[in-house]
Amino acid sequence: MSNNGAYVVPQVKTGTSTSSKTSFHFAAGLCSGLTSSILLQPADLLKTRVQQSQQTAALLPTLKAILSSPNPVRGLWRGTLPSALRTGFGSALYFTSLNALRQTIAQANNPIALANATATPKSSSALPKLSNTANLATGAVARVAAGFVMMPVTVLKVRYESDYYAYRSLWGAGRDIVRTEGMRGLFAGFGATAARDAPYAGLYVLFYEQLKRQLASRRSSNSDGTPLEAVSSSSINFVSGASAAGLATAITNPFDAVKTRLQLMPTKYGNMLRAVRLMVQEDGVRSLFGGLGLRMARKALSSALAWTVYEELILRAEKRWAANNHQLTL
Secondary structure, three states: OOOOOOOOOOOOOOOOOHHHHHHHHHHHHHHHHHHHHHHOHHHHHHHHHHHHOOOOOOHHHHHHHHHOOOOHHHHHOOOHHHHHHHHHHHHHHHHHHHHHHHHHHHHHOOOOOEOOOOOOOOOOOOOOOEOHHHHHHHHHHHHHHHHHHOHHHHHHHHHHHOOOOOOOOHHHHHHHHHHHHOHHHHHOOHHHHHHHHHHHHHHHHHHHHHHHHHHHHHHOEOOOOOEOOOOOHHHHHHHHHHHHHHHHHHHHHHHHHHHHHHHHOHHHHOOHHHHHHHHHHHHOHHHHHOOHHHHHHHHHHHHHHHHHHHHHHHHHHHHHHHHHHHHHHO
């Protein structure tokens, strides 16, 4: 489906209801999130272990300690359930709300929010084409909203992955947090999470759409003007997703390091400003970039997988809905 010549997906009104389309975006987001979270859980666990250390632990000793344990495979995938729940349903909520926001803006026909159609004649996506400002804003709003809903699962995930606590089950972790910290403990680090996710998601969508446009325009023809069909839309989405995630992650990593400390030791670090001050005093500025390499690698792969799976599912669905609608009109 990806190697045909029609790169611009027409905005076709189909016989499919709005509710069914929303459900499909939710299901596609859930599928993409589950795929990336399960495959890449070891990288997420290692990032948490590296960031939790007050001496900013090195990656290799941390990995060696896990591999030398009695059950290294189980150790590397520790926390998969909360990670899958958080990333799966978080991605479902994120993609659904992001699509709803983008569709609403696109239907408003505000020239400030819409991308210049003449400047972007080709695309590897079925999603609405918006301006850079609109991409930045919709990405940030959708991610913060989804992050707030999934915050309790995120706290459980971080606590369970860490060896700072000796939790034996997710239920035990949740019960202990509520008992010692109250319901507020389930939202520990939300300020740092929002401060990280808003610019990250906004920058990601901005970079992702820009890279897709650039790659799609370059693949359209050879230097002599003849068509070039060697690169599929899924390849463009994967490369764009990985590159955009790497850039956005490098910019926002300090917020992620602070978030991890706040979620692991909220009593000690208190709030974002206090956490930054203590981290710099105790461990130096490098503590703000703890786990950067791991987070960049994981985010690049997870975002590339998630967005490629999501976009391919949506492209296939849009084509099927358009075909069904065409048959109904005959």
